[in-house]
Amino acid sequence: MWEDPQVKKPCPFIAVEGAIGAGKTTLATMLAERFDFPLLKEIVEENPFLDKFYQNIEEWAFQLEMFFLCNRYKQLEDTVKNYVSRGLPVVSDYHIYKNWIFAQRTLQGDKREKYRQIYHLLTDDLPKPNVIVYIRAELATLLKRIEKRGRSFEQDIDPGYLERLIEDYETAITQIQTREPETVVITIDGNMLDFVEHPEHFEQIVAKIKEHL
Numbered sequence: 002m003w004e005d006p007q008v009k010k011p012c013p014f015i016a017v018e019g020a021i022g023a024g025k026t027t028l029a030t031m032l033a034e035r036f037d038f039p040l041l042k043e044i045v046e047e048n049p050f051l052d053k054f055y056q057n058i059e060e061w062a063f064q065l066e067m068f069f070l071c072n073r074y075k076q077l078e079d080t081v082k083n084y085v086s087r088g089l090p091v092v093s094d095y096h097i098y099k100n101w102i103f104a105q106r107t108l109q110g111d112k113r114e115k116y117r118q119i120y121h122l123l124t125d126d127l128p129k130p131n132v133i134v135y136i137r138a139e140l141a142t143l144l145k146r147i148e149k150r151g152r153s154f155e156q157d158i159d160p161g162y163l164e165r166l167i168e169d170y171e172t173a174i175t176q177i178q179t180r181e182p183e184t185v186v187i188t189i190d191g192n193m194l195d196f197v198e199h200p201e202h203f204e205q206i207v208a209k210i211k212e213h214l
């Protein structure tokens with residue numbers, strides 16, 4: 002297909018997504034290094050609610066989801082100011098929609114509705130990534146990687162919760178593709194492609210992304 006060289010492509014705002022343990026942070030870090038783009042990285046260790054949440058999801062879900070939402074809002078506000086609005090590229094290890102993917106799974110009734118309203122109020126006018134690298138991985142892969150990562154509070158995660166999140170991610174990616182057809186979604190087989198151990202797998206991913214930059 003002929004492309005007009007005068008037509009400038011939008012500056013890359015790349016988000017790496019996938020369920021817990023799929024390899025988002027690892028891949029986003031490698032991509033940021035390879036392309037020499039700044040990295041927007043989720044802060045997990047200082048989260049005061051995660052430990053409590055995994056012990057009692059119903060009790061702590063609202064606090065946890067609000068904490069993630071407010072943190073990501075602040076991070077993205079800074080990212081927009083420092084990079085996106087200046088036409089500078091950036092790689093992120095999450096998409097803001099991640100908040101709503103999790104909240105739909107963990108919140109019910111009144112709390113979900115309150116959260117939904119706040120979520121839209123905070124995020125509707127934020128610039129969204131124009132490239133999503135979606136790592137699709139099955140339960141066995143996620144369990145193996147969660148074990149490998151070794152965070153104590155994640156070791157007893159209910160596999161049923163992970164299975165539902167895998168489905169939630171599939172639905173969410175389809176929703177994004179329908180709602181924002183201009184967003185490029187690159188789906189990676191996280192079970193087969195091991196970009197940590199096999200440099201050639203990483204090169205395949207880089208080549209796919211380069212097609213869209």
Ligand SMILES: Nc1ncnc2c1ncn2[C@@H]1O[C@H](COP(=O)(O)OP(=O)(O)O)[C@@H](O)[C@H]1O
Nearest residue numbers: 021022023024025026027146149150195196197
């Ligand atoms: N493709 C891969 N092959 C093998 N191990 C991986 C791969 N991707 C990530 N890991 C390992 O799995 C664990 C979880 O990866 P991480 O990037 O933290 O996942 P996420 O950010 O999606 O939760 C880490 O210990 C990481 O080193």
Ligand SMILES: Nc1nc2c(ncn2[C@H]2C[C@H](O)[C@@H](COP(=O)(O)O)O2)c(=O)[nH]1
Nearest residue numbers: 020021022045066069099100103107155
């Ligand atoms: N309930 C929610 N949990 C979340 C959210 N974002 C992250 N998390 C959890 C899942 C993992 O235990 C840990 C790190 O996330 P990764 O996706 O990087 O593995 O935090 C959320 O929005 N809600």
